[in-house]
Amino acid sequence: MPTLWLVLIILALAAVGYVVGRQRALASSGGNAKLLHSLPSYYGANVSFAVIIPAIGLLILWLLVQPAWIQNRVADMIPEGAIPEGATLGLVMSDVERVATGLNLAVEQGAMSEEDASSIRTEFTDVRQRLGEVGVALGSNVDAPVLRAAQRYREMSATGNTWMTVAVLAAALFGFVSSLAVTKAGFRARNTVERVILIMLMVAASIAVLTTLGIVLSMLFETRNFFQQYPWTSFFFGLEWAPDFRGNSNLSIIPLLWGTLYISFIALLVAVPIGLFAAIYMSEYAGPRVRSVAKPLIEILAGIPTIVYGLFALITVGPLLRDYFAMPMGLGESASSVATAGVVMGIMLIPFVSSLSDDIINAVPQAMRDGSFGLGATHSETIRQVVVPAALPGIVGAILLAASRAIGETMIVVLGAGAAAAQFDRGLGELVNPFEAMTTVTVKIVSQLTGDTDFAAPETLVAFALGLTLFVITLGLNVLALYIVRKYREQYE
């Protein structure tokens, strides 16, 4: 039975359970809902949960475990000799799976009878051709062991599915019957439902946490591989970024980190004052009409794809800065520069700072402002001394969010500041010159992972080390922000 049907049956059973549970609870109190411990709907929900949760849980578990288990069994059928030169057991097994899917398709489309599918032999049939006819293309001819393994695979899947259907339905029925059995007036259905909801919320929260953990772990694994091939001291303390796929690369994070921080700094220099002032104007001075027009307009900035900002940097801002600032001041003649990327990124970040700060400033109670006005303070004194301090934790949060966006941004940097890493051997002057081309960590992560990559070479693996370092830095930034906010709160709340 297809899984979809199974799910629908469970849901239907749950719906029936809801109605029956409700009625049974009412009946047990002689139709008087006041005698029940909980509202009748809680008894219904309790039965529904008892049907759905074990059954769906079992279903998910089964679907996860079955393929792995079958693969394991089938893999034994492939003799060492059947694995071609240069291939691995894994590759052969994926062939087996493809053939099995192909056979399934063929049977479904009527190109092959069920019996044929399980009895054909490579000696008598050109399996590759037959499967090609139903749209499953195979890279090579099918060996006898592979075909037999595929047939076995199908059989086992079929039996597995049958057992799964039986088991899942049994679980659903058991839940149905057992929860109905306890449905009596005295049963605390409300508390049970409450607990189930709590557990569901906890599961959702832990999925989020576990995903983060999984990401970090996978990066950690590759990073370890990298550091086995490349000394960590050179990575963290070297001053040169010069990857060379023939070997002997210099892979230091410092020049990239410098570019990242410099560009982000300029971006924040643009975004924080403009965003904050815009927010203050919007929430404190603008009338409802101006606000209703201007606020969405500012927020549109947040919806523009970063590649469009990148083009803006490349075509407009870069040449502008070069022609009117860099060249007259004799600071450089490249349109790609830290300043270009920084300014454009800053523009992109304005709505992040402004719309968050705006919400936060609006959340400061009117009573605070009244208190200040009542003492004879002007509007701007009130904002500076009461509203902004009261909103500061939120504003710091908004700025940090903008900062982590800036650190992670890639497109604008590629098009605005170029892809050449900062060069420490050319002296401090060039490092701090905002009209010099530079690049960031994220850009280099992309460029190390695009094109022909060899996942054993340090030049590729360095991307993971870069990513992990960046992750740690943003994490540190967030922790710092939390600390600042907490310290500030202690003082003021």
Added chain:
Amino acid sequence: MNDMRLTERAVDSKDVKIAARKVQVFYGETHAIKDVDVDIDDKTVTAFIGPSGCGKSTFLRCINRMNDTIDVARVEGDIHLDGEDIYNPKVDPVQLRAKVGMVFQKPNPFPKSIYDNVAYGPKIHGLAKNKAELDEIVERALRRGAIWDEVKDRLQEPGTGLSGGQQQRLCIARAVATEPEVLLMDEPCSALDPIATAQVEELIDELKQNYSVVIVTHSMQQAARVSQKTAFFHLGYLVEYGETGQIFTNPKDSRTESYITGRIG
């Protein structure tokens, strides 16, 4: 004869601090204050009484133009402070509010330290030349607000961490720190225990020496204890205004009498 009239007039013009004529307040469509005429004397305590929602706070906020901060509110009529129309476009509401201080119905300390809460007004208006002077002003204000003993060891702690009644007294201290000429107090004792209430009433009595105090209260006893004049509001009208003794012992209007004796409220 002539002399007598002169002295009488001199007394009158010196005594009236705030004169309101035909004041109307609208909140959008709601007509919250209707045709209120009232003369509030200098160096007196005036009590506003009346059932909840009758417009006491609204009228109080007209006197220091706090209604300006409410978008939907519209004020009509004349209010004169020391003979000067406060709704004249030339008048700066910011300066007006420095002269007419206010204690709000709900305590609203700033999310700053207790010290900074009280120092806020004096700092803005440059009342202290140096830190020592500011310290002195803060201490005096906190003493007058009857809260000094409770907070003198924790001046740097946040004002929002105080109890409701302490916050209310902090707000009173904050308001008197700027030395206003008129102090508007909207139910300043609603969250206070009898001891703190007595202390605040003592403060009001003391302020009366130099200032004019307007106090909104729901406690008849308090109105009778602290005020010389009483105004009774009902459904947006100023029903009766006069000597406190007369209002409580011999009200002219039947609505005043019903309210005081507890029949409407």
